[in-house]
Amino acid sequence: MKYRAxxxxxxxxxxxxxxxxGMGSWTGSDDSASRTALRKSIEGxxxxxxxxxxxxxxxxxxxxxxxAREYPNRNLVLASKIPPxxxxxxxxxxxxxxxxxxxxxxxxxxxxxxxxxxRPIDLMQFHVWEDAWAxxxxxxxxxxxxxxxxxxxxxxxxxxxWQPENSIxxxxxxxxxTVQVIYNVFDQAPExxxxxxxxxxxxxVIARVPLDEGSLGGKLTKDTRFPADDWRARYFSxxxxxxxxxxxxxxxxLLPDGMxxxxxxLRYILSEPAxxxxxxxxxxxxxxDENLAVSDKGPLPADLVTALHAHRWDxx
Numbered sequence: 001m002k003y004r005a006x007x008x009x010x011x012x013x014x015x016x017x018x019x020x021x022g023m024g025s026w027t028g029s030d031d032s033a034s035r036t037a038l039r040k041s042i043e044g045x046x047x048x049x050x051x052x053x054x055x056x057x058x059x060x061x062x063x064x065x066x067x068a069r070e071y072p073n074r075n076l077v078l079a080s081k082i083p084p085x086x087x088x089x090x091x092x093x094x095x096x097x098x099x100x101x102x103x104x105x106x107x108x109x110x111x112x113x114x115x116x117x118x119r120p121i122d123l124m125q126f127h128v129w130e131d132a133w134a135x136x137x138x139x140x141x142x143x144x145x146x147x148x149x150x151x152x153x154x155x156x157x158x159x160x161x162w163q164p165e166n167s168i169x170x171x172x173x174x175x176x177x178t179v180q181v182i183y184n185v186f187d188q189a190p191e192x193x194x195x196x197x198x199x200x201x202x203x204x205v206i207a208r209v210p211l212d213e214g215s216l217g218g219k220l221t222k223d224t225r226f227p228a229d230d231w232r233a234r235y236f237s238x239x240x241x242x243x244x245x246x247x248x249x250x251x252x253x254l255l256p257d258g259m260x261x262x263x264x265x266l267r268y269i270l271s272e273p274a275x276x277x278x279x280x281x282x283x284x285x286x287x288x289d290e291n292l293a294v295s296d297k298g299p300l301p302a303d304l305v306t307a308l309h310a311h312r313w314d315x316x
Contacts, residue, residue, distance in 0.1 A: 001045030002295045006276045007204025009154040009177045011077050012120065015270055015295040017048035018288075019208065023063055024055025031063065033283060038067040040075060040285045044292040050180070050279045052081035052127055052158075053109055061116035070116055079111045079123035079206075081158055082106050086253060090160035091128035101126055101133075103142045112218065114151050124152040125180060128160055134169035143175065146233035156180060156204070162315055164190040168197045182204040184276070185216060185251065185268050186313040194275040204276040207269045211280070212264060215244050218252065218261035253308055263294055268308055271299035 006013045018041045023034040038049075039271040049068070051060040061080055068076050074289060085105045088239050124146065126139070133139060146152045156178030159167045164183075171178050179198065183190045187209070198205050212218050213235050222245060236244070248261070255264060269278045282288045299305075 001292060003047070004276045005204070006077070006123075006154075006206070007177050007198070008202040009123070009204060011154070011204075013048040013076070013204075013277045015277055016046060016266070016292050017050055017206070017277040017279040018046050019281045020051040020060035020064060022051060022188060022281040022283045024051070024060035030283075031059075034063055035067060037282050037288050038140060039070070039287055040288045041282060041292065042067070042071050042076065044288060045295075046288075046292060047075055048077045048079070048206075048277045048279070050079045050208075051113075052083070052125075053113055054083045054087075054127070058112060058116050061113050065117040065119070066264055071095075077122045077126060078117050078119070078285075080117070080121060081125045081127035082109045084126075084128050090163070092129050093129050093132055095130070095284065097102065097133040097136045100130075101139055103138055103140075103145075106139075106142045106288040109194050110146050119217075120150055123154045123156055123180070124127075125156040125158045127158050129157045129167055129170065131166050132170040134173055137218075138161055140175055141154075141175070142173055154178065155208070158208075159194075161190070162187065164279050170192060171197050171201050171203055171256060174203075176203060176276050177237045177293070178204040178206055178276070180208050180279075182209040183207040183269060183272075183278075184210050184212050185308050185311055186212055187310065187315075188248070188312040189314060191272070193271065196273055205274050207272075207275050207278040210278050211265055211271050212244075214227060215248055216251075216265040220245065220248070224278045247311065251308075251311060254304070254316065260290075262290065263297070264300070264304075264308075266291065266294045266298045267297060270295070271305050 002015045003012045015264045049064045084100045143155045158180040181190050280291045
């Protein structure tokens, strides 16, 4: 496993991070299997764990807090997210900050997450963001208060889906230490303006959705269906699935001998120097082994990265 600086936080994190959404609220999540996968990733050198309170109403926060206590000598970085007070994703630009992240709400959920972790929060993130709020004092003062109280160590933003530039004004305040953004072979828009802003302000980049919610795992077919209560049933609706599958087949045609599509997808992201870590959902021990091994293989050859740029897919 290789490690990178997480912007100006002073933290070093594994290139492959462990995303916990699937452990909290996805169909088929099982706490026993999740504990096994978490232990295996820690022992394999993973140090970055990304959760959110809404992942099972604190379920994933409690799981990683429990497992982290078994490894007191590992420099594990535990991150989580404060849900918006209206519990609406994505945020809307016409709503005031006070309706989404009022001081009392942020303090309450930060306390809940720290209690679930059993320790201060290494990285607290807002789970939605609007740059119209960037200059408002309420969030700035609340974050400073949480740091002063020792409840959080660092602060970042989780950027709305497909809105990478809706964070640059906040970055320019100098108060944001990390951003979490969708970035993958299809979703390349962060390269345009967000990554240059992060480099200029030494902001750590956490790349999420590296496998496009599963399509870049290469196993979807025209017959793939998810349970109605699984949010992926909407993401991979019949219409969206039909648009996605030909793009996956085109990527498979580029695979070098011996390389899997997930490896290609992860190494593409790690070929971008602005990225600090890429978070992958790993609910099984087999997935942990497969994904952690990617870090040792390094970035992709430059000509392959160039070829992959042609597969950018800007979605509204």
